[in-house]
Amino acid sequence: MYTVIGATKSRAFRVMWMLEELGQAYEHIPAAARSDEARRYNPSGKIPALKDGDEVLTDSVAIMTYLADKHGKLTAPAGTPARARQDALTFWLIDEFDAVLWAAAKHSFVFPEEQRVPQVKDSLKAEFKRAAAILSERLDGPFLMGDEITLPDLLALHCINWSIGANFPRVDDRLGQWARKMRERPAYIAAQSRDAAA
Template identity: 55%
Template sequence: MYEVIGTRASRALRVLWMLEEMNVPYTHTACAARSDAAFAANPSGKIPAMRVDAELITDSVAIMTFLGDKHSMFTHPAGTVQRARQDALTLQILDDIDGVLWATARHTFILPEEHRIPAIKIPMKWEYARNLARLSVAMQGPFLMGDDMTIPDMLLAHCMRWAEVAKFPDPDEKLADFKARMEAREAFQRAVAMP
């Protein structure tokens, strides 16, 4: 049995969504970052974490990769060229989209006020739009890699939702349609309804 630790108003949403898509049993301990429950699962106090029996896994993408490999869903087999392409997309999204959003969030409300640089949001919005356009060009079908949904699709859709809340530039029509289709999925709707 899996236990997901973290509120859905965080990167834990990615993990909750994937588990809902997989129809795998799990429990959910909704808690904020740096809460007692978060520190009990991760010495940094960051969320999400996932308890697998007596073991803990931290980082949303590490958890998603573990789940995909463990259940042979939403991933290509390790050691294949397709998996290398999937991993490259995952890392591209983490570097070019998630990283830009996280840097902006840190300078908006996370860092102590005296260490924030509010103007950073201007170049970050430009970089986000440029990087998102590159993903749109590379998209190979209804999903990033073609006809099958993989981990990078959930990751990108989550980041695009985060960007919308942060008032970042809108995606082009192709990625706007992609985001709408991903958010319309029943598993996604169940995950966003959680605490």
């Protein structure tokens, strides 16, 4: 059985949702970032971490890629053009969505107060809005890669949810409708229910 280490309202949710989509059982340790519990699994204290037997893996996207490859679901096969296109979108989402949101978080509550530059958040919000418009434009089908849900769908929705909590601009109606449908997935709801249980 897998063990996911990290608070539900963090990037750990991506891993939990993926495990639910994969139909894999897991234990959840809702450790906060930089807590003693988190440092037991990752010396930096960053979350999430995934325990698979004696192995401990870190970084949400690396964990998701590992799980998708291991179980042969939510991903195109490695070594195919479809996988290269999927990876390109995954890396784009990390650069254009995740990194922008993380930069805003650092200037909101992560950095010591004297190192924060609140004015930078306006440009980050504009950058996110531009990227969200691009993502909406490329949406062609029920999922980002076409007819089947893949890792980028989970990553993108998590970032859109994060953007709402961070008071970033709302995504357009097309992307918003896609996001609503994703939130209705039983696996998403099951992963979210872990928060109430914790």
